[in-house]
Amino acid sequence: MNRKRSTMTDSTDTARLLITCDDQPGIVAAVAGLMARVGANIISLDQHSTDAEGGKFFQRTVFHIEGFGERRPEIEQMIAELAAPFGMEWSLHDASQRKRVAIFVSQYDHCLLDLLWRVQRGDLDIDIVCVVSNHTALEQSVANFGVPFVHIPSTDKAAMEAKQLDLLAGAVDLVVLARYMQILSDDFIQKVGAPVINIHHSFLPAFIGANPYARAKERGVKLIGATAHYATADLDEGPIIEQDVTRVTHAESALELQRRGQDVERLVLARAVRWHAEDRVIVHGRSTVIL
Amino acid sequence: MNRKRSTMTDSTDTARLLITCDDQPGIVAAVAGLMARVGANIISLDQHSTDAEGGKFFQRTVFHIEGFGERRPEIEQMIAELAAPFGMEWSLHDASQRKRVAIFVSQYDHCLLDLLWRVQRGDLDIDIVCVVSNHTALEQSVANFGVPFVHIPSTDKAAMEAKQLDLLAGAVDLVVLARYMQILSDDFIQKVGAPVINIHHSFLPAFIGANPYARAKERGVKLIGATAHYATADLDEGPIIEQDVTRVTHAESALELQRRGQDVERLVLARAVRWHAEDRVIVHGRSTVIL
Amino acid sequence: MNRKRSTMTDSTDTARLLITCDDQPGIVAAVAGLMARVGANIISLDQHSTDAEGGKFFQRTVFHIEGFGERRPEIEQMIAELAAPFGMEWSLHDASQRKRVAIFVSQYDHCLLDLLWRVQRGDLDIDIVCVVSNHTALEQSVANFGVPFVHIPSTDKAAMEAKQLDLLAGAVDLVVLARYMQILSDDFIQKVGAPVINIHHSFLPAFIGANPYARAKERGVKLIGATAHYATADLDEGPIIEQDVTRVTHAESALELQRRGQDVERLVLARAVRWHAEDRVIVHGRSTVIL
Amino acid sequence: MNRKRSTMTDSTDTARLLITCDDQPGIVAAVAGLMARVGANIISLDQHSTDAEGGKFFQRTVFHIEGFGERRPEIEQMIAELAAPFGMEWSLHDASQRKRVAIFVSQYDHCLLDLLWRVQRGDLDIDIVCVVSNHTALEQSVANFGVPFVHIPSTDKAAMEAKQLDLLAGAVDLVVLARYMQILSDDFIQKVGAPVINIHHSFLPAFIGANPYARAKERGVKLIGATAHYATADLDEGPIIEQDVTRVTHAESALELQRRGQDVERLVLARAVRWHAEDRVIVHGRSTVIL
Structure with a gap:
């Protein structure tokens, strides 16, 4: 019983996006908007700012999207375009790949x-x-x-x-x-x-x-x-x-x-x-x- | 020294929005979009879903907006309109009011x-x-x-x-x-x-x-x-x-x-x-x- | 290295005496005296009373004595004699026996x-x-x-x-x-x-x-x-x-x-x-x- | 209620003896014997040895004795005599003196x-x-x-x-x-x-x-x-x-x-x-x- 149990909810078609940038208005809305446009469902979104003003901003977004594997290049392209004006560092991870x-x-x-x-x-x-x-x-x-x-x-x-x-x-x-x-x-x-x-x-x-x-x-x-x-x-x-x-x-x-x-x-x-x-x-x- | 110290960053024009509803796509984007439309800056946004599918969704959004006191009725009206289709329970709190x-x-x-x-x-x-x-x-x-x-x-x-x-x-x-x-x-x-x-x-x-x-x-x-x-x-x-x-x-x-x-x-x-x-x-x- | 390491100091000829009885004057002295008479060296002695007056008394005494194995019957006999007037429950354990x-x-x-x-x-x-x-x-x-x-x-x-x-x-x-x-x-x-x-x-x-x-x-x-x-x-x-x-x-x-x-x-x-x-x-x- | 409550059992005629010396056989018996001779009741006795052999020995003995205040000089004299051959450092404290x-x-x-x-x-x-x-x-x-x-x-x-x-x-x-x-x-x-x-x-x-x-x-x-x-x-x-x-x-x-x-x-x-x-x-x- 304990050998075969999976500890995860199914991670197929699930991705995690990590971003870091200077804190500035509109980041959350921009990312959430992108998710809506591509038809992804946000499973969790956690963020942290080091300071109310002039700090660093960090966000982890977990989302589900049908056919993530195939659509990954397209999504990465969209993220890259979104990231540029904000000066974001970002990385995208496939939750199904251990x-x-x-x-x-x-x-x-x-x-x-x-x-x-x-x-x-x-x-x-x-x-x-x-x-x-x-x-x-x-x-x-x-x-x-x-x-x-x-x-x-x-x-x-x-x-x-x-x-x-x-x-x-x-x-x-x-x-x-x-x-x-x-x-x-x-x-x-x-x-x-x-x-x-x-x-x-x-x-x-x-x-x-x-x-x-x-x-x-x-x-x-x-x-x-x-x-x-x-x-x-x-x-x-x-x-x-x-x-x-x-x-x-x-x-x-x-x-x-x-x-x-x-x-x-x-x-x-x-x-x-x-x-x-x-x-x-x-x-x-x-x-x-x-x- | 310890008597007068304030533990908070200035809370003027800062508000906290709490929402609870059934989990469904688009909530984060909707709230973040509203914040962008009224010109509010999201200071922090934390959320939790009880389940990946079919669970309850909870979100706390702290935002800063010039003249929150005067604009509060307008903002409440916008939140109410946004909340209705999602079936949200929500409350809005003025961070400057102890x-x-x-x-x-x-x-x-x-x-x-x-x-x-x-x-x-x-x-x-x-x-x-x-x-x-x-x-x-x-x-x-x-x-x-x-x-x-x-x-x-x-x-x-x-x-x-x-x-x-x-x-x-x-x-x-x-x-x-x-x-x-x-x-x-x-x-x-x-x-x-x-x-x-x-x-x-x-x-x-x-x-x-x-x-x-x-x-x-x-x-x-x-x-x-x-x-x-x-x-x-x-x-x-x-x-x-x-x-x-x-x-x-x-x-x-x-x-x-x-x-x-x-x-x-x-x-x-x-x-x-x-x-x-x-x-x-x-x-x-x-x-x-x-x- | 980690397979053969022993975690104990040598436990040969080492014994542990546990006693429980009503609290009363003279218990520690009686046990310590017995240890001195048989030539045992007390390695540790811990005790606890549930109340300053009228409580229960508990003691664990660890002692070392040459040839414990052979002398065990004699020592048990002496403990039994000591225990009776105090109404002690007691048990004696050989530390070398896992x-x-x-x-x-x-x-x-x-x-x-x-x-x-x-x-x-x-x-x-x-x-x-x-x-x-x-x-x-x-x-x-x-x-x-x-x-x-x-x-x-x-x-x-x-x-x-x-x-x-x-x-x-x-x-x-x-x-x-x-x-x-x-x-x-x-x-x-x-x-x-x-x-x-x-x-x-x-x-x-x-x-x-x-x-x-x-x-x-x-x-x-x-x-x-x-x-x-x-x-x-x-x-x-x-x-x-x-x-x-x-x-x-x-x-x-x-x-x-x-x-x-x-x-x-x-x-x-x-x-x-x-x-x-x-x-x-x-x-x-x-x-x-x-x- | 909470102002007058005492947190201690009555500490009259109660003393605490702290001793430190090189570990050696007979210390516990010697102290316990002294307590018995002066008619003291040991309330608690805790000790610690840094090593089974060749270590330092520490003991705290709490005892009750009628008329401790008057008998203190006599008891200190007896402790000093006991302590000398063991090379003990010791101190005696009246529990009733805050x-x-x-x-x-x-x-x-x-x-x-x-x-x-x-x-x-x-x-x-x-x-x-x-x-x-x-x-x-x-x-x-x-x-x-x-x-x-x-x-x-x-x-x-x-x-x-x-x-x-x-x-x-x-x-x-x-x-x-x-x-x-x-x-x-x-x-x-x-x-x-x-x-x-x-x-x-x-x-x-x-x-x-x-x-x-x-x-x-x-x-x-x-x-x-x-x-x-x-x-x-x-x-x-x-x-x-x-x-x-x-x-x-x-x-x-x-x-x-x-x-x-x-x-x-x-x-x-x-x-x-x-x-x-x-x-x-x-x-x-x-x-x-x-x-």
């Missing part, structure tokens, strides 16, 4: 297994096309899910990244770092051609760097957290997608803090990946808007 | 003082026109805030409610029950002519009735909560506006559970009143949509 | 997989001796973990329970109902000879019965929760071990409420099982003390 | 009023002996509670601190910085002769320094928090007593983040002051143990 995702891991399995399990039971609408690791420890775990596991050792970092880029070229829409313990080079991030989501094992900005649980223990923090963010060249400084915390006390050892933290990590990462998969996340400078 | 609020209390002061204090420091844009109590215990506390305190004893319930209705007739836009220990009659709720928000001292639906903290203690609950909801004839069954909880353990006494619960109560009630004051809450059957 | 656990499931896999995974990676010190189900849907998932799966159909409830009791007789220290959709008979609970932990898919006491997510949606609740409790003859009324909640809004569908709720369910159940496995939970009437 | 507290503020009133209000209604067992401010803005608010307000301008920092030290010398058991916007000198902290609790307006360690809400907004954090800690010479680096967070989204303005944060600040500070007042907090290096 994003192709590569997961990078090292030796921790908690975030990886959580994602694999959610996809398997039909709770997360992505296709995990491969798991890439610099270790072999998790090969069997991944095999149980019928997903390809690719071992690329980290002995030579430049060679490793070159192989990874080869593997991913044109094949993925998203890379998820599920506690991947290697630092990506700026070069990799620029060349990979897809957004990269990382899960950081602390409530950023805090305890950046190695061994945050030991340092949290030493400092006596009362809450342990995790942060999912887009990876940028400036490590751990990318736009935050989701965060959460759990309460701890002095009675927990550093190992127990880690265990509690890992439970937070996998939930936070799963939520971030889900929102990205549903085209809900728009990056705004160093922060995000979740619509 | 809602007039009566607070009902008995002997607990925590929720009352929290609301008085937030209004005094400019954090909550309502006008508290009077505090009504069946006791005199809190008279001095209220006097410190320069708010009228009206004592109406509960010896004769019918007489008490008649006096309350007299006092409030046409004078208030909202009644807040800030731990008011009398049960309102159906008759009162129908006649008072304004929505009534109640704070319930448990995480509804749970432990309805007297002494929830003792019962929570007896049952060993690990979380203590509170629920703010609109009062309806069916006590504690009205649409929920906001809820929250706090973690407790066996080590807390029933008195300490109460104390922890009261901290939750005042935050939950303050959030519910704020959202109502900002015309964010639309009732949908037994639930609410917060836009 | 509890044998049977997990009952139907078709939902989220709680089951979470427990299997925690045991596999060394994060939960129990032995899962078998998974019992009235369905076959989860057979392969369990096989991946190398744990026996026993299918006992529910066509004849009395026959099913008889087979279950046969299977478990003397073989388990704990039964975990990991979203098992059959109601246990009073007779089963009395005969099974081990405590039974159930995970309830709501924040008890609330929405007892079928389909709590749909009912939560209808009522507009703002927090979705789960409750782990000992199963008693009075369904869903057993002592609460752990609870938690997560925040939701009107925008979540009933299916999404369920999905969010399932994430809470597996964390809450895992915590409850862990605390039980560590002999931290003492039942007190309808509630629990977690030491 | 701590004398000075509150330092600048212009924000939320933490100050929350503490004044809790004491007034009998929910917090401290005596607020004075409020010290470098501004006059809150003079009337404090006067409403019948508490002395002392204005000491900050024009000359050395002179200001000298006056503050004069005022507090021997008169207070605790100083609370309730959003006091001046940095205390190391000299002040050394000379004040009482612990100092500060409330920091972020989830430490994070966004240390000015304007954390604007920086949190810029970075897109999803949780806003506050931290109560003991003030040390190293600003914001003192041992953490309590922390909490609240969930926020991109839709909240920086002002709304501040408002949400202030609600967290006052709850966190109130909890920290309560635990300190109940002698529950033992400092351990840069962290705390809360017993």
